[in-house]
Amino acid sequence: MDNPRITEKEIGIIKRAQAGDESAFNWIYKRYKGFVTHVLNHYLNDYDEAKDIANVVFLKVHKKLSTFVEYDSFGGWLRIITNRVAIDYIRKQKQFRRMKSLDSEDYRLWSKDQLTPDADLVNRQTYGEVIENFKMLPKKHQEIMRLFYVENLTVPQIVDAMNMSKGTVKSILSRSRKKLKQTFSK
Secondary structure, eight states, X not given: OOXXXXXXXXXXXXXXXXXXXXXXXXXXXXXXXXXHHHHHHHHXXXXXXXXXXXXXXXXXXXXXXXXXXXXXXXHHHHHHHHHHHHHHHHHHHHHHXXXXXXXXXXXXXXXXGGOOHHHHHHHTSOHHHHHHHHTTSOHHHHHHHIIIIISOOOHHHHHHHHTOOHHHHHHHHHHHHHHHHHHHTO
C-alpha cells in the first residue's frame, strides 16, 4: 500500500491536531487507521493483532505530532513510525517467547556472544536474582533498570519514555550497576 496522498484540507487538520485539537487528531486516527493496520499486518501476518498494535502507533503519533513539519510527507512519516513500532513489537515478542521457553532459574540475560563489560555482572546472576535485586534501588532507578534490562529498550528510548536527559539515564544505569555489583560480590 502506497503512502496516502495528503490534501490541503488534511494539512489544516494536522496543524489543528498539533495545536491540541483532539477532534482533529480523532479525524487523523480514523483517516489513517486502515493504512497503519495494513502496514502492521504486513509485518505481523495477524490482522487482529495489527489492529491492536495500531493503537500503539497512534499513541506515538499523538506524542510526536508536535515535532512534525514536512506536511507533504505525512504518510511517509506515519509509515516510519509504524515500521518502528512493528519491529519493536516483534523483537519483544521473540524475547518473551524465549523467556517463557527457558526455566527462569537458568535463564541468563545475555548469551556469551552478546556479553559486554557492563553486562558481565548481570550475566553471572540468574534473571530472577537480578530482578529481585532491582527492588533495593530507588524507584526511578528500578524503572530505568527494568526498561533497559527487562523491556530491552535502548538509552534513547528510555530518554523518550522517562522524559529525562541522556546523561541522566546513563548515569543512573551506571550507578545502579555498581550498586548491584556490590550486592552480588558480598
